[in-house]
Amino acid sequence: MDSLSQPFTFSQRAQKLTGSAIREILKVTARPEIISFAGGLPTPAGFPVEEIHRAFDKVLSEQGRVALQYATTEGYLPLRQWLADQMTAEGDVVSPDEVLLVNGSQQALDMLGKLFIDEGSKVLVESPTYLGALQAFSLYEPSYTSIPTDEQGMLPEYVSSPEAAGARMLYALPNFQNPTGLRLALERRQELVERCAAARIPIIEDDPYGELRYAGERLPSLLSLGRKAGATVVRLGTFSKVLAPGLRLGYIVAPRAIIDKLVQVKQATDLHTSTLTQMAVYEVVRTGFLDKHLPTVRDLYQKQCGYMLDAMQQHFPASAKWTHPEGGMFIWVTLPEHIDATVLLQKAIDKLVAFVPGEPFYAGADVKRNTLRLSFATVPEEKIREGIAILGKLISEA
Structure with missing residues (x-):
């Protein structure tokens, strides 16, 4: 139904609303065969x-x-x-x-x-x-x-x-x-x-x-x-x-x-x-x-982060740079300037791997399209290593 035939009118504010880029990616990555580094979800293993x-x-x-x-x-x-x-x-x-x-x-x-x-x-x-x-x-x-x-x-x-x-x-x-x-x-x-x-x-x-x-x-x-x-x-x-x-x-x-x-x-x-x-x-x-629970949760994330950093060191090209977090759930990757992470995402999904391109995280004109976010929180070690190997190959090819 086009806007002219609708029996209602949204406010100007509502008309400017857009969906979350991450939520849209998660819809694509909901398939169980996809190794998803996209969602910023806490690990269910840490839920008491x-x-x-x-x-x-x-x-x-x-x-x-x-x-x-x-x-x-x-x-x-x-x-x-x-x-x-x-x-x-x-x-x-x-x-x-x-x-x-x-x-x-x-x-x-x-x-x-x-x-x-x-x-x-x-x-x-x-x-x-x-x-x-x-x-x-x-x-x-x-x-x-x-x-x-x-x-x-x-x-x-x-x-x-x-x-x-x-x-x-x-x-x-x-x-x-x-x-x-x-x-x-x-x-x-x-x-x-x-x-x-x-x-x-x-x-x-x-x-x-x-x-x-x-x-x-x-x-x-x-x-x-x-x-x-x-x-x-x-x-x-x-x-x-x-x-x-x-x-x-x-x-x-x-x-x-x-x-x-x-x-x-x-x-x-x-x-x-x-x-x-x-x-x-x-x-x-x-x-x-929480004094008893949080050390277990922290240990989970530290191990997951370590698996991903180790795999990235092994499989990512030297031209890629990334953060080394001391907490939290995310690693930020900066690729060579000629690589568009949104284009890379489409190729990665074809190989059953997903991440979040960096573009939606910028508010102004200083958008860096050669960036991406990886989350390690919910992915098992073997899938982290498999997914990072695939992603590293795609980056090298790009």
């Missing part, structure tokens, strides 16, 4: 199914009528208190009133877009950056300014450039970034919060992968450094990578003035996040379960 099952049973048995009722928009207070205590113990002094529970980090990104972005508002993002954030923010029609990156993360001096002046916010993933797997160096974290404080630019610190560190030392959060430097930092976290993404439970940590306004945004969106899920997750984490 029995613990979550017991938690839901316990909540429903003991507090079922409360768990199935409407609740406050801010979220289940014991879980907010637990999160505040955890962050305070790590050096980010937080009160439960500064925590808002949401339906995963993706809802947090959408809410922050509503809160900060008008049409044409300047938004600073890393180059490359998380595709899901671009998808959420773009609905509100910002003007993106890209901040260059190198092997130590984004270059903070660009925050003080004329191109960045007047930005509504800066979006950053400081820990094992999606898509590059890189971590922002400590000196740059300090410089970033100081420059943003001076320029009065709020920082959105998205940290879904921080607990998946399997090498190096823990670095202070932008939230912690920002509060000391007088910067406004909004930190996003999630239970998707430490428990399971199907729970759809995340959180926002921010100054009360921002939390209060986000509560109003959320009330207009969905009233509140599932009470039952919040109470069950609290039942899982309150006794220290």
Whole structure:
């Protein structure tokens, strides 16, 4: 049916919506014979199914009528208190009133877009950056300014450039970034919060992968450094990578003035996040379960990453370069400039291997089509080695 014969009219905003490039690739790679390095999915081997099952049973048995009722928009207070205590113990002094529970980090990104972005508002993002954030923010029609990156993360001096002046916010993933797997160096974290404080630019610190560190030392959060430097930092976290993404439970940590306004945004969106899920997750984490569970998950990812890096060293040509992450789920590959990763993907799918081309992760005109993202999280060792060998041959031929 063409648009002229439709009995309805979409808003201009809806007409500008596009699907996720990764989701479209995943449709193609759903066939079981394809070795897929495309999806950024946590490994199901790390899902604590029995613990979550017991938690839901316990909540429903003991507090079922409360768990199935409407609740406050801010979220289940014991879980907010637990999160505040955890962050305070790590050096980010937080009160439960500064925590808002949401339906995963993706809802947090959408809410922050509503809160900060008008049409044409300047938004600073890393180059490359998380595709899901671009998808959420773009609905509100910002003007993106890209901040260059190198092997130590984004270059903070660009925050003080004329191109960045007047930005509504800066979006950053400081820990094992999606898509590059890189971590922002400590000196740059300090410089970033100081420059943003001076320029009065709020920082959105998205940290879904921080607990998946399997090498190096823990670095202070932008939230912690920002509060000391007088910067406004909004930190996003999630239970998707430490428990399971199907729970759809995340959180926002921010100054009360921002939390209060986000509560109003959320009330207009969905009233509140599932009470039952919040109470069950609290039942899982309150006794220290994550302290026992996370080392196992980290070990899984470290081994998977090692298999892929080893295979890449063996099969990729010397002209290809790639990151060596110390955590998270991704490796970023830069090919010789004449190779278009989107064209390479079609050839790879013909050979039953898939990945994500780098193009969708760029917000501005600085798109590097000779880049791609590989995820090692869900692929068995033998399939990693087989798939990387095929991909390496295709790159060499290109």
